Structure formats: structure tokens, C-alpha cells
Amino acid sequence: MTAQTNHNHAPEDFTGAFPGRYWHKLEDGRIQCDVCPRFCKMRAGQRGLCFVRASDGEQVVLTTYGRSSGFCIDPIEKKPLNHFYPGTSILSFGTAGCNLTCKFCQNHDISKSREFDKLQSLATPAMIAEAAVKSGCTSVAYTYNDPVIFLEYAVDTAKECRKRGIKNVAVTAGYITPEARPEFFEYMDAANVDLKAFTPEFYKELCSADLERVKETLVYIKHETDCWLEITDLVIPGRNDSEAEIDAMTQWIVDALGPDVPVHFTAFHPDWKMMDVPPTPPETLVRAREIAMKNGIRYAYTGNVHDKEHQSTYCHACGGILIGRDWYELSEFNVTTEGNYPGNCTACGAEIPGRFDGPAGDWGRKRVPLRFQGPKAV
Numbered sequence: 001m002t003a004q005t006n007h008n009h010a011p012e013d014f015t016g017a018f019p020g021r022y023w024h025k026l027e028d029g030r031i032q033c034d035v036c037p038r039f040c041k042m043r044a045g046q047r048g049l050c051f052v053r054a055s056d057g058e059q060v061v062l063t064t065y066g067r068s069s070g071f072c073i074d075p076i077e078k079k080p081l082n083h084f085y086p087g088t089s090i091l092s093f094g095t096a097g098c099n100l101t102c103k104f105c106q107n108h109d110i111s112k113s114r115e116f117d118k119l120q121s122l123a124t125p126a127m128i129a130e131a132a133v134k135s136g137c138t139s140v141a142y143t144y145n146d147p148v149i150f151l152e153y154a155v156d157t158a159k160e161c162r163k164r165g166i167k168n169v170a171v172t173a174g175y176i177t178p179e180a181r182p183e184f185f186e187y188m189d190a191a192n193v194d195l196k197a198f199t200p201e202f203y204k205e206l207c208s209a210d211l212e213r214v215k216e217t218l219v220y221i222k223h224e225t226d227c228w229l230e231i232t233d234l235v236i237p238g239r240n241d242s243e244a245e246i247d248a249m250t251q252w253i254v255d256a257l258g259p260d261v262p263v264h265f266t267a268f269h270p271d272w273k274m275m276d277v278p279p280t281p282p283e284t285l286v287r288a289r290e291i292a293m294k295n296g297i298r299y300a301y302t303g304n305v306h307d308k309e310h311q312s313t314y315c316h317a318c319g320g321i322l323i324g325r326d327w328y329e330l331s332e333f334n335v336t337t338e339g340n341y342p343g344n345c346t347a348c349g350a351e352i353p354g355r356f357d358g359p360a361g362d363w364g365r366k367r368v369p370l371r372f373q374g375p376k377a378v
Contacts, residue, residue, distance in 0.1 A: 011045020014056040018065035020152060022180045031055045035180045036099045036148055037213045050149040051097035064095040065153045066122045069144060071370040073135055075328040075363050079143065079171050080264050080303055082313060083343075083354025084190045084228050086323055087330045087361030090169060091132045091370070093123075094144025095153070100173055101208040102196070104236060104274045123372045125153070129160035131370060138361070139189070143171035151184055158187035170227075174217035175209055181220055190228040190355065192264075193218055197233075197240035198249035206239070215256070222257045228355050230262040232303070235280050235288055237268065243291060250292040250300075259296045259316075260353040265289055266303035286310055299353075317350035328365035335360075 022034040030041045033048050040048035044057030052064045071093045076085055078092075098105070132140050140161050147154040147170050158168040167189040174193040176184060185191065195214060196207060203211040221229045231253065235241050246265075253261060265288040267280040285302040289310055292300035298316040306327055313323040322345060324331030334346040335356055343352035 011043070012047070012054070013045065014054050014061050014063060017054065017056060017061035017063050018152060020053060020060035020062045021183075022151075022177070023060035031057075031060055033060050034177055035060075035151055036175050037177055037210060038099055038175075048099075049101075050099040052095060052149055062150060062152050064097070064150055066124055067095060068093045068123050069096055070094070071123070071128075071131070071372070073137060073366070073368040073370065074141070075365055075367075076139065076169075076361075077325065077328045077330075078367075079141055079169060079192050080232060080266070080301070081169065081190055081192055081228075081230055082264075082301060082323070082325065083230065083262055083299065083352075083356075084169070085138050085167070085355055085357060085361065086325075086333070086335075087363055088138035089136065089361065089363040089366075090139040090141045091128070091135060091137045092141040092143050093128065094142070094147070095150045096145060097149055098145045099149050099175055100146065103206050104234070104239075104268065104277070106234075106269070125157035125160040127372060128157050129164050129166055131372070132161060132166045133164050135368075135370070137166065139167035139169050141169040141171055143169075146172050146175070148172055148176045148180070148184065151180060155183060155187050162187065173207075173209070174214045174221075176217055178216070178220075181217065182224075185221055185225045185227050188225075188227045190230070191221055192230045192232055193221070195231050195233055195249065198245050198252070199240070202240055215252075219256055222261065229257070230264065232264045232266055233288070234266050234268055235284055236274070237278055237280055237284070239277070241280070241284055241288070243287065246288045246291045247295065250295040250297055253292075254296040259298045261297070262299040262301065262354075263292055263297055264301045264303045265292070267305050269304070280304075282307065313352075315345040315348060315350055315352070318345060318348040320345065320347040322352060323360065330360050330362075330364075333360040 033040045042055035047054040074092050076088050076090045142154045170188045170191040203209045265285045269279050289300040302310040308326040311325045335343045336346045337356050341351040343356035
């Protein structure tokens with residue numbers, strides 16, 4: 001992958017930009033970024049496809065370190081994470097740019113942004129961690145665009161959060177190299193990985209990416225880290241919604257990752273460059289969930305719709321309701337943390353995979369924007 005070039009302007013000056021990691025020099029003088037499998041090759045003054053990683057001639061630099069596209073306190077269920085401290089609040093932020101080119105992107109105003117005036121004023125890692133503490137958030141989410149491309153900023157923020165007892169959540173497409181994976185996921189307590197489809201053609205044509213690299217990341221997270229993992233599949237009519245594809249995907253998840261990784265089948269709405277595709281019918285999501293559970297996935301959910309029956313969590317052993325859930329609103333909560341496992345069914349005692357700590361939170365579906373003014377969030 002060659003770099004982003006602007007034939008109408010001279011090379012940019014990246015003096016003072018934050019030094020990046022995971023790169024090497026090529027014999028022809030270009031610098032190759034090794035954070036994601038695109039391996040952008042850049043001359044001095046050029047940006048990679050993601051737009052935020054660039055070459056200053058001597059190294060890769062991150063041009064968005066300390067700058068965000070916005071902060072908002074969300075319900076953890078919005079990430080979506082259903083088995084990670086349910087009902088709690090999470091401080092979410094992202095930067096600009098993305099290393100995928102998804103034609104259906106639902107955050108395209110951020111991920112496709114080429115204007116840094118969309119970014120807020122400086123927010124250092126310590127400022128973000130302090131804002132999470134003062135806001136009563138359990139976690140911080142690196143989201144909106146993909147945190148892989150702002151790895152240095154995300155990792156430094158995650159370190160500051162850990163010092164203060166705040167959890168870290170990555171919302172990512174999982175398009176990251178084996179070299180960069182260990183550092184990134186070492187500091188993440190949970191990840192929701194967007195498994196966008198299960199055919200190489202979909203990834204190539206709609207995302208300019210490689211499905212196999214994403215599968216490798218999923219296997220790595222599940223088997224090589226302590227990071228809690230959930231998966232999202234945005235179900236797009238006529239593109240990735242066939243029963244055969246969902247069957248193949250969920251069989252692979254059970255075989256490669258096990259039955260306890262929750263899977264969210266979420267509704268598509270027309271956006272970005274796919275305005276001609278209709279919204280996902282709710283019955284398609286329900287059918288996807290049925291196929292997943294038939295194949296052995298114990299926790300499958302519908303998303304982006306109101307559907308308590310198929311968004312609630314049920315005990316895989318006795319079938320009783322564990323967590324009543326309608327979109328982001330919780331009702332019943334029948335998980336105890338008094339057993340010998342992080343979570344247990346109060347009815348039968350079966351172990352419930354995930355991260356639980358006492359009763360569910362009561363954040364609900366509120367979304368509260370934050371802005372940083374100087375060193376403080378308001």
C-alpha cells in the first residue's frame with residue numbers, strides 16, 4: 001500500500017508530531033508503517049491511508065496525539081459489550097481517520113475526516129483518565145474511529161487509566177499486525193471486534209482489507225491475552241446476510257474461539273456510500289441469532305433495534321433470564337458475584353463468562369457529551 005499523496009500540494013511538515021512506533025526504513029528512502037497490514041510506504045511529508053500516521057523523513061509520526069474528535073459518556077452496552085460490567089458508564093473518544101475504507105461506515109464524519117479543525121483542543125492521557133474518574137465512569141473506550149491507528153495515544157491513555165483503577169475498552173476492526181498486537185491489547189481490558197463479514201470478497205470490495213488478518217487478531221485476543229472479547233457483525237441486506245455466510249461465521253467462532261464469546265448481530269441503516277441499501281429487517285437479525293445458537297454460541301444478541309427477547313442474556317444451563325436488556329436499558333439482573341467465578345447464575349449456579357462486579361450499574365441509556373477546557377472536562 002502506497003501512501004496518501006496530494007498532487008496539488010507540497011509535502012507536509014510534521015515537525016513536532018508525536019513519534020510513532022512500529023515502522024522501518026526501506027532501501028529507497030521511504031518509511032514503512034508496520035502498525036496495520038496495509039504497510040503504507042511513505043516519503044517525507046506524506047500520510048498513510050489512515051491519514052493520521054505520517055512520515056517526517058526519519059520516522060513515522062502520529063499527527064493526532066492528544067487531540068480528539070469528541071468525548072461522550074455512554075452506556076457500556078453501546079459499545080456493544082453485554083458481559084463487561086453491565087449497566088455501567090464508559091467515557092468514549094476517538095480521533096480522526098481510519099485504516100479501513102468501509103463504504104457503509106456509520107461514523108464516516110469522523111473516520112473519513114481530513115480536517116483537523118474537527119478535532120477538539122488538547123486532551124492528554126492523564127486528563128482523560130482524570131475525567132473518567134471524576135465522571136464516575138468504570139471504563140474508557142477507544143472508539144468512533146479505529147484506535148489501532150492512534151495506538152500510541154490509546155496505550156498511553158490506557159496506562160493512565162490503569163493507574164486510577166479505570167478499565168480500558170477497544171472498539172476495533174482488528175486490523176493490526178502481529179508486531180503491534182501485544183502492546184495494544186496488553187493494556188485493553190475488553191475489546192469489541194467488528195467482524196464485518198465472512199467472505200474475502202466483502203472485505204476486499206467494501207473495506208479494502210483482508211479477512212484472514214482479522215481472524216488472526218480474534219484468535220490472538222481470545223487465546224493469548226486476558227482481554228475480554230465480544231464480536232459485532234453489522235448485518236447488511238444483500239451483502240453479508242445469507243444464512244450460509246452466518247452459518248459459516250458462527251461455526252468458525254465456536255471452533256476457533258469457543259462457545260462463550262458473545263456475538264452481536266446489529267442492524268444496518270443506509271449511510272456513507274451505501275445509501276441505496278435498505279435497513280436490516282429485524283427478522284434477519286433474529287434468524288442470525290438462531291443460527292449462531294444452533295451452532296453452539298451460548299450468547300448471541302440482536303442490536304440497533306428494540307428487542308428485549310433477543311437482547312437479554314439467558315443462562316446457558318437452566319435457560320433462566322440473567323440480564324433483562326432492551327437496547328441500552330437493563331431490567332432483571334440475576335447474576336451473582338459471590339460464587340467461585342466472576343459471575344454465576346443465581347438460579348442454578350452455572351458459571352457466566354464475562355466481567356462482573358456486584359450488582360448491575362444504573363447508567364441506563366443516557367449519553368452525556370464532555371468538552372475539555374484547559375486541563376478540565378466540562
